[in-house]
Amino acid sequence: xxxxxxxxxxxxxxxxxxxxxxxxxxxxxxxxxxxxxxxxxxxxxxxxxxxxxxxxxxxxxxxxxxxxxxxxxxxxxxxxxxxxxxxxxxxxxxxxxxxxxxxxxxxxxxxxxxxxxxxxxxxxxxxxxxxxxxxxxxxxxxxxxxxxxxxxxxxxxxxxxxxxxxxxxxxxxxxxxxxxxxxxxxxxxxxxxxxxxxxxxxxxxxxxxxxxxxxxxxxxxxxxxxxxxxxxxxxxxxxxxxxxxxxxxxxxxxxxxxxxxxxxxxxxxxxxxxxxxxxxxxxxxxxxxxxxxxxxxxxxxxxxxxxxxxxxxxxxxxxxxxxxxxxxxxxxxxxxxxxxxxxxxxxxxxxxxxxxxxxxxxxxxxxxxxxxxxxxxxxxxxxxxxxxxxxxxxxxxxxxxxxxxxxxxxxxxxxxxxxxxxxxxxxxxxxxxxxxxxxxxxxxxxxxxxxxxxxxxxxxxxxxxxxxxxxxxxxxxxxxxxxxxxxxxxxxxxxxxxxxxxxxxxxxxxxxxxxxxxxxxxxxxxxxxxxxxxxxxxxxxxxxxxxxxxxxxxxxxxxxxxxxxxxxxxxxxxxxxxxxxxxxxxxxx
RNA sequence: GCGGGCGUAGCUUAGUGGUAAAGCUCCAGCCUUCCAAGCUGGCUAUGAGGGUUCGAUUCCCUUCGCCCGCUCCA
Numbered sequence: 001x002x003x004x005x006x007x008x009x010x011x012x013x014x015x016x017x018x019x020x021x022x023x024x025x026x027x028x029x030x031x032x033x034x035x036x037x038x039x040x041x042x043x044x045x046x047x048x049x050x051x052x053x054x055x056x057x058x059x060x061x062x063x064x065x066x067x068x069x070x071x072x073x074x075x076x077x078x079x080x081x082x083x084x085x086x087x088x089x090x091x092x093x094x095x096x097x098x099x100x101x102x103x104x105x106x107x108x109x110x111x112x113x114x115x116x117x118x119x120x121x122x123x124x125x126x127x128x129x130x131x132x133x134x135x136x137x138x139x140x141x142x143x144x145x146x147x148x149x150x151x152x153x154x155x156x157x158x159x160x161x162x163x164x165x166x167x168x169x170x171x172x173x174x175x176x177x178x179x180x181x182x183x184x185x186x187x188x189x190x191x192x193x194x195x196x197x198x199x200x201x202x203x204x205x206x207x208x209x210x211x212x213x214x215x216x217x218x219x220x221x222x223x224x225x226x227x228x229x230x231x232x233x234x235x236x237x238x239x240x241x242x243x244x245x246x247x248x249x250x251x252x253x254x255x256x257x258x259x260x261x262x263x264x265x266x267x268x269x270x271x272x273x274x275x276x277x278x279x280x281x282x283x284x285x286x287x288x289x290x291x292x293x294x295x296x297x298x299x300x301x302x303x304x305x306x307x308x309x310x311x312x313x314x315x316x317x318x319x320x321x322x323x324x325x326x327x328x329x330x331x332x333x334x335x336x337x338x339x340x341x342x343x344x345x346x347x348x349x350x351x352x353x354x355x356x357x358x359x360x361x362x363x364x365x366x367x368x369x370x371x372x373x374x375x376x377x378x379x380x381x382x383x384x385x386x387x388x389x390x391x392x393x394x395x396x397x398x399x400x401x402x403x404x405x406x407x408x409x410x411x412x413x414x415x416x417x418x419x420x421x422x423x424x425x426x427x428x429x430x431x432x433x434x435x436x437x438x439x440x441x442x443x444x445x446x447x448x449x450x451x452x453x454x455x456x457x458x459x460x461x462x463x464x465x466x467x468x469x470x471x472x473x474x475x476x477x478x479x480x481x482x483x484x485x486x487x488x489x490x491x492x493x494x495x496x497x498x499x500x501x502x503x504x505x506x507x508x509x510x511x512x513x514x515x516x517x518x519x520x521x522x523x524x525x526x527x528x529x530x531x532x533x534x535x536x537x538x539x540x541x542x543x544x545x546x547x548x549x550x551x552x553x554x555x556x557x558x559x560x561x562x563x564x565x566x567x568x569x570x571x572x573x574x575x576x577x578x579x580x581x582x583x584x585x586x587x588x589x
Numbered sequence: 590g591c592g593g594g595c596g597u598a599g600c601u602u603a604g605u606g607g608u609a610a611a612g613c614u615c616c617a618g619c620c621u622u623c624c625a626a627g628c629u630g631g632c633u634a635u636g637a638g639g640g641u642u643c644g645a646u647u648c649c650c651u652u653c654g655c656c657c658g659c660u661c662c663a
Contacts, residue, residue, distance in 0.1 A: 011656085019600055019614075031636055031653045087663050094590070100660085187590095194663075214663075250590080250661045258662085338663075468625090476625075497622060504622095526616090530624030537624090546623065554622090563623065570624065 010352045013463055014255055016479060020538055022046065022459065022489075023256060035252030035260035037452070042539055045489035045520060047263075047455055050320065051242050053486060054265045054449070057316055058240045064296075065238035065267065066231045070219030072244055073200065073210050081375035082218045082368070084195060084211075093186035095179040096133065097153050102179070104189035109174035112138040112183075115146035118166025120154035128165075129157055134185040136178035143169075149184055196246045196260075212246035217446060220268045221368045224380060235382055235442050236296070236305070238269035242451070254353045256452045263451035269309065270442035272384065273366065274301045275406040275435060279398075280390040302342065302443055306363045309447050310345045313359060317347070321484025326461055328355055339416065340367035349457040358457055359449035366441040370413055373441060381439040388438030399436060406440075407432035458487060462540055481540030482568055485588050491519040492584060493536040497548040499525040508547040511562065511577060515545075519584055533565060542567045543584065551577070 017023040021040030025032040039047055059065045079085045093104040115137065119130040133153045135146040147164055154162035172178075177186055196212040199205070213219065220227075220239045227239050242265045252258050274284050281299035292311035293304055300308070314324060328348040337344055344362040348355045373380035391399065411428035415421065434440070462481040485491065492515055496508035505525060512523045522541065524532045533544055544565035550558035560577045575583055 014655090015600060025654080028654095032655080034654070082663095084663070092590080092661090094660095100591095194661090247663085251659095253656095478625075495623090498620095500620075501622090528621065528624080528626060530626080532625090533623080534625045544623095549622065565623080572623075 009463075010255065010460075012465075013352070013460055016463070016481075016538070017043070017255075017459065035249060035258075037256045037259055039455075042489040043455070046458065046483070046487060047451065049487045049489070050454060050458070051263075051265065051451060053320060054316070055240070055242060057319075058238075058265075058267055062238075064233065064236065065240050065269070066227060066233060068220055068223060068227060068239050068241045069243065070216070070223060070241065072213050072246075073198065074213060074219060074222065076210050077375060078218050078222055078372075079195065079211055079214075081371045082221075083371070084214055084218075093177075093189050095182070095184050095186055097149065097156070097179070097182060097184035100179065100181075102186060104176060104186070107176040107178075107186070108180045109176055110136050110138075110178045110180055110183075111173050111175070112136050112141075112171075114170045114172045114175075114178075115143060115150070116166075116168050116170065117150050117164050120150070120159050120162040120164050122159040123161040123163050125160075127159065129154060129159060131157065134178075136172060136175065136183045136185075146183065149182060153184065194248050194250075196248055213244075214247050215245050215266070215448070216241045216243045216264045217266050217268060217368075217448065220266070221372050221380075224270075224369060224372075225378070228382065235384065236269065236271045238267050240265075240267045242266075254351070254356075256456050257351065257353070257356060259452060262453075264448060265451055266446065266448045267309075268368075269305065269445045269447075271300075271302060271305050271445060272387070273406065273409075273435075273440050273443050275402045275409075276384060276387045276440055277301055279394060279402055280386055302363050302365075302445065305445050306343055306345070306361065309445050310347075310361050313347060313361060313447050313449070317358075319484075320458070320487050321482075322349065322457060322461060326350060326457075327358070338362075340364055349453075349461075351457065352460055356453070357450075358453050359447060361445065361447045364444050364446055365409075365413070366443045367413065368444060369441045371417075374417065380441050381434065382442055384438045384440065387435075387440075391436050391438065403432040403436060406435050458483060478534060478537065480537045480567065483540040483542070485542040488540050488542050489520070490522045490536070490539055490541040491543065491588050492521045493532065493541045493544040494521050494523045495529060495532050495544060495546045496525050497529055497546055503552055504547055504549070507551055511545060511547060511580070514577070515580065515584070518581060519588060533570075537567055540567070543587075545580070 020042055022043035024038045024040050026036035026038050027033045055067070059067045093102050093107070094100065095102070113136070114134050116132065116134045118132055119128065121128045133150055135149045137143070137146050150164055151162045154164070178184065179186055195214050198210055198212060199208045200210045201208050220241055224239070227233075243263065244261060245264050246261050249258055249260050252260055277284050277299060283299055284301035285297060285299045286301055286303050287293060287307045292315070293300075293308050296305075296308065310329070314327065314329075317327060318324060326349060328350065330346040330348055332344040332346065342363040342365055344360055346357045347359040347361070349358045369380040372378075394402070407428040410431040411424050414424035414427050419427065459481070462483045464480045464482055466478045466480065468476055468478050483489070494508055494512040494515065496504035498504055508523070508525070512521055515521045522536070522539075524535065526532070529546060536544055544567070546563040546565065548563065551560065551562050553559040558574065561574050562577060562580070563572050564575050564583075565572050
């Protein structure tokens with residue numbers, strides 16, 4: 001939980017984000033819109049850098065991952081298959097008396113006598129209220145009890161001396177409309193849909209309903225076969241995607257942390273089922289302890305792959321300036337796991353408002369592809385030539401043992417979909433015999449990260465305030481955003497020492513133009529040099545280049561050298577202009 | 590969605606039923622030989638809508654947004 005002293009820190013960060021152009025409230029001039037945020041000039045650069053680094057790390061720097069960019073609106077059946085339509089829309093009801101909220105379909109059914117009231121009159125003021133209210137009493141309870149509850153209800157609405165009007169009774173069986181705790185009427189069930197709904201085509205009717213995707217992952221599953229067939233990849237391999245997702249969050253909170261429109265960076269990494277690995281390699285490697293397991297190996301089972309991706313992701317965060325110590329690894333307990341997940345690790349970051357999830361790395365078995373196979377009727381199996389060959393050479397006992405294990409796992413999935421035991425048995429046996437011929441539905445490891453959360457983590461982690469006392473003894477606070485150079489929105493500030501010396505300005509512009517094609521530079525000639533340094537510190541610019549009279553040759557041996565200033569400690573060093581590109585290149589990439 | 594708090598310039602704050610104030614920031618000019626120097630000038634605000642009133646930033650209502658708690662959290 002957030003501690004009181006931390007709240008002002010968050011406020012300072014929000015304020016800085018606006019002042020410096022990292023994050024603005026969406027639709028600000030119209031009063032804003034809850035749960036939506038825009039990135040300003042610095043924020044946009046920061047976010048671009050982060051997404052690009054993720055993309056390069058996950059796809060271009062690897063042999064075994066390819067990319068995808070899918071649409072935000074997809075066939076509504078996808079969300080049926082994924083389970084989002086069902087799990088994202090719970091009907092909710094509130095107790096009219098206590099405001100307590102219930103899942104409408106999970107209210108314990110009540111039977112008894114319902115006392116309906118049409119309204120009430122305040123005997124003191126004569127004011128009348130025509131708001132109906134009802135109380136359900138178990139059979140045999142005295143009616144007075146219902147009237148007292150109703151009076152409480154009308155008192156809450158400002159009638160001090162409520163005289164009940166229009167009382168009538170009704171026998172009720174197994175109703176979910178009343179609060180089991182006090183008998184008070186609940187509000188009408190209201191659907192609580194976390195998915196944004198829209199309509200495709202000009203006619204806004206139920207046949208044309210579609211949803212803005214609540215996660216990017218499903219597109220990867222839906223396009224699995226197309227990618228497999230065109231990318232010349234084979235299992236194990238991954239498909240990565242970066243893109244917007246939308247959730248109609250109940251309570252957007254904590255600045256950009258929980259937004260209604262947000263961006264995800266997701267990888268679905270497809271692997272062989274353990275039974276296939278055992279058939280091919282004779283064994284399945286499992287983790288021998290914590291830490292990075294090293295280069296992927298053919299005998300790795302899902303647990304190895306899972307741990308591998310957890311460690312890979314932590315390495316990524318380290319590479320952009322979030323040290324391991326700023327993160328927390330949380331292994332979800334069995335009872336917390338989603339029904340399809342075998343294991344999930346949350347990578348948490350210590351935000352000022354609490355330790356919160358940045359990324360989840362889930363081992364999702366073959367659930368997702370199986371769901372789409374079932375719902376679309378299209379096969380999601382891959383053919384694994386190596387498996388087919390290896391299987392044929394196995395002893396019959398081994399074949400049977402592996403097939404049985406595989407069948408048991410398939411059966412567990414099939415029964416969860418509601419298939420009767422007999423049918424599930426039959427289908428599972430069929431799936432197991434397919435395995436022996438080299439066919440299976442791949443399992444998947446899913447590292448899924450929130451871009452905007454990561455941006456917020458980088459901003460809060462970079463934020464530092466220093467108390468500085470100047471020569472006059474005046475105290476002031478200086479803010480430094482200590483971004484890792486790789487993610488910093490602006491890489492280099494370029495400054496002529498003085499603005500009113502044209503020869504300095506001219507040389508500074510030349511150096512700016514020298515660096516500009518390679519790095520994001522910001523040229524500034526306004527105000528004192530110290531002020532310009534301070535401005536760049538607040539933007540998180542890691543390096544400053546200052547052009548002075550020595551650059552022009554005032555001291556002959558320093559001709560064509562510049563001051564390079566380091567953001568975090570103010571350290572300065574003298575570098576030759578000709579060395580700048582290489583020097584920065586080695587520090588910014 | 591419920592309850593509480595808050596909403597004055599880009600930021601931080603002042604103030605009043607009767608001309609809306611300041612510091613910082615920002616912009617322009619002058620000046621300035623390395624860490625928010627100085628001088629001059631300038632832009633910019635009562636979240637939105639309605640009501641009461643001769644007159645509302647101030648009082649009332651509604652609404653939007655932010656913060657805290659509850660609820661929710663695939």
